[in-house]
Amino acid sequence: MKSTTHRGNRHGRSEEARQAVLEAADDLLAERGFAGVTIEGIAARAGVAKQTIYRWWPSKVDVLLEAFTEDMAEHLTPQDTGDLGTDIRAHLATLAEFLTTSDPGAVFRALTGQAQHDPQLAARLRDDHLSHQRDRDRLPLQRAIERGExxxxxxxxxxxxxxxxxxxxxxxxxxxPVPRTFTDDLAAAFLHRHQHQ
Amino acid sequence: MKSTTHRGNRHGRSEEARQAVLEAADDLLAERGFAGVTIEGIAARAGVAKQTIYRWWPSKVDVLLEAFTEDMAEHLTPQDTGDLGTDIRAHLATLAEFLTTSDPGAVFRALTGQAQHDPQLAARLRDDHLSHQRDRDRLPLQRAIERGExxxxxxxxxxxxxxxxxxxxxxxxxxxPVPRTFTDDLAAAFLHRHQHQ
Amino acid sequence: MKSTTHRGNRHGRSEEARQAVLEAADDLLAERGFAGVTIEGIAARAGVAKQTIYRWWPSKVDVLLEAFTEDMAEHLTPQDTGDLGTDIRAHLATLAEFLTTSDPGAVFRALTGQAQHDPQLAARLRDDHLSHQRDRDRLPLQRAIERGExxxxxxxxxxxxxxxxxxxxxxxxxxxPVPRTFTDDLAAAFLHRHQHQ
Amino acid sequence: MKSTTHRGNRHGRSEEARQAVLEAADDLLAERGFAGVTIEGIAARAGVAKQTIYRWWPSKVDVLLEAFTEDMAEHLTPQDTGDLGTDIRAHLATLAEFLTTSDPGAVFRALTGQAQHDPQLAARLRDDHLSHQRDRDRLPLQRAIERGExxxxxxxxxxxxxxxxxxxxxxxxxxxPVPRTFTDDLAAAFLHRHQHQ
DNA sequence: TGTTAAACGAGACGGTACGTCGAGTCTTGGA
DNA sequence: TCCAAGACTCGACGTACCGTCTCGTTTAACA
Structure with missing residues (x-):
């Protein structure tokens, strides 16, 4: 039935299987939407046994969460140009782009949608992911406060x-849609209200 | 309250069954969450055949949508005091209250969550419900424009x-949480930017 | 005069599905042995949903039992020649033939084997099937008693x-093997001990 | 000067593990029936790794067979009183007792049941176990022949x-049930037919 | 007396089948 | 014509074991 290399054993899980599962889940979400992501579908596409998924993830949302985790930070860390206006305009535009067009943005929308039905997921989503994103979002403002802006x-x-x-x-x-004019206007409203001078 | 016209059926559609279905769906959402709302569960609780549900609603979200429709407008129509600041402070506070604590607010959150997985539902939700709410939200601003505020x-x-x-x-x-201080501050930011003098 | 409300199965079960299931089970037993008979396999071969099998039969042995029921009686009803020795020699030979070479004989062996692991199956097998066979086995002796033999x-x-x-x-x-000499000798031992003269 | 050839196992197999496996299998059969005997269950109860079982036994029936082997001979070796009638009456009664009430009798029934589904098991059961029992069963008759009875x-x-x-x-x-009257009657029928005077 | 190769416990792996749930379709008989 | 009842096919669920495959860890025969 099988002759593939086994990597997992008592001393550790198979990284190969883990990656295959995460990619399969991502792909299925992109191709068929949230309802098209099933444990059986992930297992089949990843070439993995269902039990291997259940061994490591309690549910399909946990798979998506983990797939999502690895993508978010790199996309949404704001730059530091030394100018508040420049920084937040750029960051808001990047955020909008991420949420509306990227693959992990689609995962985010699906997870946030599911979180409306599932308070536990909502809590995990906030604690494990959104709070870190908030930390990154906060950076430009904190730096501006330090600079006295x-x-x-x-x-x-x-x-x-x-x-x-x-x-x-x-x-x-x-x-x-969330065009650049919209995000720039958000930045402008903020600066108009808070910025010195 | 029927929205469809009656043909010359011998008996017509059973209003009794319709109400039982809507109430059962609402109850199930409240008691067991969105995942606990199933066609079979609604049918069993309402004492109605599954086919009767399928005859009148394409899916379970349509049942919830219909149950939801009747509740939204009455809760969220803004008052008109003649003062922009007063109006929007009151309206934003009411909106926050509706979304966070009311039963139809819970239905709204569930439907919005599901809409993240289902573009068709998203479109129907916007066209049939949110657009009307946007119309109501707009009223205080339009009146202020007319008044020159x-x-x-x-x-x-x-x-x-x-x-x-x-x-x-x-x-x-x-x-x-969305306390009054938060909504008042939103109003203040808006007035600070836009209000004449 | 009609009866009051009748609540029950309005449609009745599908005889077509029933037959397909029984045949599929029989075929699988013949082709792949008892371990090769699975609910999933029966369902697939019969073109039937698993749930339909579970709706009507508690387990795969029940399917085989029902398939078996229809075959046994016709094979093993003893003849009546009016002579005890002739009757039981013929009947024992027929029984041996049935058990060792026929298809329903194979089903019998499988079910009897499974009954060693499952007391409930054992009881059902005895009550529903073997007792009737015992009744048929008894006939030659009873007739001989009535004749005074x-x-x-x-x-x-x-x-x-x-x-x-x-x-x-x-x-x-x-x-x-159970050759004719063996069954004839069984009959001889019996007659030697019990027959008058 | 010793030969430098070294063959195989330096350690030998663990008798401790072997005994634990056999006992666990026996216990599981007694407690939960044949279906409750699984390799995983045996391994868990015996505190042994699955691989250790697979290393030494091809299947769970082989474990039961080995567990069974050690028990049968001691229970079912007929006595020798010098009188045929006494010997076979006692032996048949002992056999009935063994099959219906003893623990290894239960193992025998389970294995015989499984043998109906598995011709290889059937052959091994006959060759390795039943033939030896037949040898023991034969003893009283052979001794009677030698004595001229x-x-x-x-x-x-x-x-x-x-x-x-x-x-x-x-x-x-x-x-x-197989009471003493039944086994005594079997002996009587045999003696009536075969015994000299 | 230290080396070393087997047997060992542990358990992750790809699989098959289990028995259950709900989806959405279809058919019947009563009102 | 609508409705309650419920049988049907289908797909996915989450679980139990299967038999295979590493991992380090004993442990006893040999060097």
Whole structure:
């Protein structure tokens, strides 16, 4: 029945199988949508036994979560040009691009959708992923505060919600496009309100 | 309350069955979450045959949509005090309350979640429900423009996104609470940028 | 005068599906042995859903039991020549032939084998099938008693065990062939001990 | 100067593991029936790795066979009182007792059941085990022949089938009890037919 | 007396089949 | 014509074992 190389044993799992599963899940999501991602489908496409998936992931969303984890950070770490306006305009545009057009952005939308039905997933999504993204989102503002471009007493959390909230809203609710003009305008509103001078 | 016209059926559609189905779906969503809502479960609880559900609704989300429709408008129609600040502060607070605590708010979150997996549902949700809500959201701004409180050239759509986007973001993504201070601050940011003097 | 509400199966089960299942099970047993008979295999070969099998039969042995039922009686009803020796010699030879060479004989051996692992199956096999065969086995002796060829006080059950037991023993345990000489000798031993004169 | 050839195993197999496996298999059969005997279950209960079982036994029936081997001979070796009637009455009663009530009797029934599905097992069961039992069963008759109690030309094999067949038949097929009266009657029938005077 | 090769426990792996759930379709008989 | 009932095919679920394949860890015969 099989003659492939076995990598897993008591001292560790098969990295080969792990990667195959994550890629298969990603591919299926892209090709057939969330409902098209099934454990059986992942197993078949990855050339892996169902039990191997169940051994390491409690459910299909956990597979997607793990597949997602590896992609997010690299895409969405803001640059540091030394100018607040430049930094946040660039970062918001990158965020919009990520959410609307990238493959991991699609995974994010699917997971966020599923999180509406599943509070445990919602919590894990926030704790393991979104909080780190918030940390990255915060960087330009913190650097501007250190440079004196923004007041030290700024409520950074609320400011972040104002900056990125409308982008997520368009992506998740209205489905409207999120062009550069929209993200630039968000940045402008923020700067108009908070920036010294 | 029927939305379809009756033909000359001998008996017509059973209003009794229709109501039983809608209530069963609502109850199941509240008790067991979205995954606990199944056609078989609705049928069993409503004392109705599966075929009767399939005859009138294409899928379980359509049942929820119909159950949802009747609740939204009454909750979220903004008042008109003649003062822009008062109106939008009140409306944003009401919206936050609706989304976070009400039963139809829970249905909204579930449907929006499912819409991330299902573009057709997303489109129907927008066309049949969210667009009407956007119309209501727009009213305070339009009245202020007519009164001269806001400039005639204001980009109302973008302004609305800035106003309500952060609320939806907290509800759907971060799960953070949406207190009155948050909604008032949103209103303040908007007024600071756009209001004449 | 109609009865009041009738709640039950309005449609009845599919005779077509039933026959297909029974035939598929029989074929699989013949082709691949007992271990080759699986619910999935039956379903696939019969062109039937697994659920349909589970709806009507608790397990694969029940399918085989039902398939078996229809075959046994016709093969093993003893003749009545009016002479005890002739009757039992013929009947024992027929029984040996049935058990060792016929298709339903193979099903019998498989079911009897499985019954060693499953007391419930053993009970059902006895109650639904073997008891009827015992009734048929008993006929020649009873007729001989009525004719006066055998004493009225004969312990028929024990006599039957002596007559057929060695045949089953060879079939199920030693695997030795059961030639006509063997069955004739069984009959001779019986007649030598019990027959008048 | 020793030969430099070194063959094989320096360590030898673990008798401890072997015993643990055999006992675990026996226990599982007694507690949960044949279907409850699995390689994984044996390994877990014996505190042994699956591979250790596969190294020494081709299948679970081989484990049971080996467990069975050690028990049969001691239970079923007939005594020698010098009187045929006494010997076979005692032996048949002991055989019935063994088959119906003892633990190794249960193993025998399970293996015989499985042998109906597996011709290779059937052959091994006969060659390795049943033939030796037949040898023991034959002893009382052979001694009687030597003593002149039975005719020298007696067909011993057929006589044995007549003697023990009905006992196995009750055990494996009808499930009827096998009381002392039944075994004594079997002995009586045999003696009536064959014994000199 | 240290080397070394087997047997060992542990357990991950690709698989098959299990028995269950729900989806969506179809047919019947009663109202 | 609508409806309750429910049998049907289909696909996926999550579980239990199968038999194979490494891993390090004993351990006893040999060097």
């Amino acid at each position: 923004l007041p030290a007493g700024l409520d950074v959390e609320t400011a972040l919600d104002h900056l990125v909230g409308p982008i997520y809203y368009r992506v998740l609710v209205t489905g409207a | 806001l400039p005639a050239g204001l980009d109302v759509e973008t302004a609305l996104d800035h106003l309500v986007g952060p609320i939806y973001y907290r509800v759907l993504v971060t799960g953070a | 055998l004493p009225a006080g004969l312990d028929v059950e024990t006599a039957l065990d002596h007559l057929v037991g060695p045949i089953y023993y060879r079939v199920l345990v030693t695997g030795a | 039975l005719p020298a030309g007696l067909d011993v094999e057929t006589a044995l089938d007549h003697l023990v067949g009905p006992i196995y038949y009750r055990v494996l097929v009808t499930g009827a």
